[in-house]
Amino acid sequence: MGEIFLGLGGNDENQSLDLGRANRHGLIAGATGTGKTVTLQGMAESFSANGVPVFVADVKGDLSGIAMAGSSKFKHADKLEGRAKDLGMETYEYSDNPAIFWDLYGEQGHPIRTTISEMGPLLLARLLDLNDTQEGVLQIVFRYADDNGLLLLNFEDLQSMLLYASQNSKELSSVYGNVSRQSVGAIQRQLLSFESQGADQFFGEPALEIDDFLKTDEEGRGYINVLAADKLMRSPKLYATFLLWLLAELFETLPEVGDPEKPKLVFFFDEAHLLFDDAPKALEDKIEQVVRLIRSKGVGVFFVTQNPTDIPDEVAAQLGSRVQHALRAFTAGDRKAIKAAAENFRINPELEIAQVLTELKVGEALVSTLDEDGAPTVTQRTLIKPPRSRLGPVTKKERAIIKSISPVEGKYDEEVDRESAEEVLAQKASDAVETAKEVEAKGEEEVRRQPRKTKSIWEKAFSRGAKVAVGSVAGMAASKVLGKKSRANPMRSGVTSAAGSIATDLAGPVAGRFVRNLIGGLMR
Template structure:
């Protein structure tokens, strides 16, 4: 019987167990790469990315420290690491061949890779509230803003659209509060300030168009190798909430977009979530529950998610239990808390009678790991001590000139470079304001028609569909027309009245063109559907 397709991870040697392989058929069952700083997690990530790419599986990963770009070039047979690499390869029975892999560079800031963007509407209120660190009350106002944008047909594409909508809500808070509940000016102001902070941190460039086409993450090259999509995250890590929120948004978009595939022979995409603890730090319980649902359901779309973190305890238990493929590098036990975490980590593995799992996790050296991969029928494999294989690509970063050459030769070169600013909420609200200004400046008719005349034969000025100009006195027939025949309404009053009339007519009647309101990412749709 031929061997099942797999990714070779390591093994071999007198003091180690059998060669360890990650079966491609279980690559979408998720995984974990854990270990203390400096124990070899980055190299493990690199060799897994190589293995999936070689099998024709596209990969998405974050280059947190800036040293994974070497995947794009072959290892150096004249380099100082060649001899130790070949020695290890011989030990574990690997025929090491240096080679490069197809890499697509991405960057939210558009400097070290192709720009990557999403619209505000795609991000949705739940993730945006998480990004802006809003309170429950402020998140409620943000939900009102998104609902109002749907009902008033005000597309939210970039931050200036959302900022303009918030100003509009503040100016029409009375009518909006009557429909949706209190919209407090303090909450609007708090959201506006948080948006300003996001702009100052460079996050505004992430919102806009052209938005990311998810099909561009699923490409293979001419030789059938899966493209490795690499997000430049060294600068992005200065804004950890933006980093975590972006990756979670991307994961939810993949879930919504990709079709069900059941149990494929190999994943359609493997997604590596580095610094995974940032996703769960201070996250509300509702958000963690939604992440758990995504992790459980997205494997049916053929997507494998691999969390990378220092300690397995960084990942909630309900999510940790879904991670079937594990590479555990050394954990250091200096404190009582460290020893407790070590003990808990060891308990999540299937015991090997040949050694103590707890001792092995504590004692393995750099480049070694305790591993367990799913076997046939999805059974967790017995834990093994493993020598991790050396990479085929360059270990360490490439120089900027090489990165520029690879970006220029990319199949996506130029596709996302030019920002598109089409008609959206900002432009439509400005158009409404200009229309209101024109109406406010227009003189009233000098002589009212009989239908418009009041009970005293037209001595009052009465605007069809509006209140009397003279207030209560006008209703008694004792007020004279305004000098010059002009209305007293300001631009803002005219706009507010116009909105109040339109909003009153639309209340309770909104039906989206697609048959339902805009879907706000899988986190929003799960809240509605489940």
């Protein structure tokens, strides 16, 4: 199996991470300014060089430089080159990395979107800080949309559904259970507050395809997916919920692979404490379950945080590799945390781990990984290797160039707004007004004999299919004029198109319900 070099241990032996054990997850921790970001950057580079795609959240705006080669002209270059010399890295050269920039707001990278249906009521309820009663009403709204073939794609769709639920609360309550207008109103207020933070831009189409996170370049290097999160961090609950959703999507999408020779993706979760802040115990349990299960999909998750005690014990128990930078001991609480952190490392008789944790210099860390048998290696005080890419952010011009040559350029940049719940309900309301006017003018019996104005999902599909069939007939005629043979059967093309159209219209509700049931099973 391959391995990635982390640094030189105090025993003069290289400290490395076995690629075949990288899906057993890990922890990078340490106080501010002790070198966590540099460690993360160096590890991401090494994974990429070994053909492993990487996802990192750039919470401070300085990780984007991973796309550009470092240089002797840049700040701290002398320290990086000096450290490489200390480590005996004779082949140390600056180099860039293949990168794709992403941004939920679409400002510093390709926008990342998902649909309201794919997010589901459980994660939305956490995102909106809903209580159990309000979450139950949200569940009913989703169920009604599914039962009636209404696509919930963006905020407008959800707001339209909530308005409909409020106006028809008695009807919904008789079928699905109590739907109080007070609960609907509370959800609407939370949505408005959330929308004011720009969160509505995250919901819509085209939705993210997970495979776009798993790309390699022509040289076989894994793409490093950099999420611009400096603005996103102003909405910490959105940041944490988004990453939790992403883990759930990876779990649902990827096949079982057991323990591969190298991971299919390595996921760095910076500011990991946000995932657990104010989270109920039941949610923590399920996060632990997701982390444990996603390992078999070949995904490695590395939590990056200031203090290892930010991670609940049940989750920390799943983290096989640990890179612990210095911790500060200013208060009694700090000393207690240092003692707890020291107890999670394999004992090294030559190190007083609790004491060393307060003495580590910038760029040093205590390192323990998993060996070939899956057992923790003896903890070593380690000088961490320097990255080869730039330390610091890219310029606006460099970011634009990198975005323009991205393998997903043009795929997500323009939002698509197809017919969904908002349009269907608006049309339904319009038809109701017209019908009321006609009833008043012509009488109820006369109106009942008139054909229905709004087509059903099946009628719309076959209507579109008929248009395809007409196009196919015209195509055959043109082929004959040009002397070409056509194998297209216009009737079959029409039926196939109708079936495809029905599948498209139903895919949102049906697939959305399937994914939500799966996520719900994990989150409950």
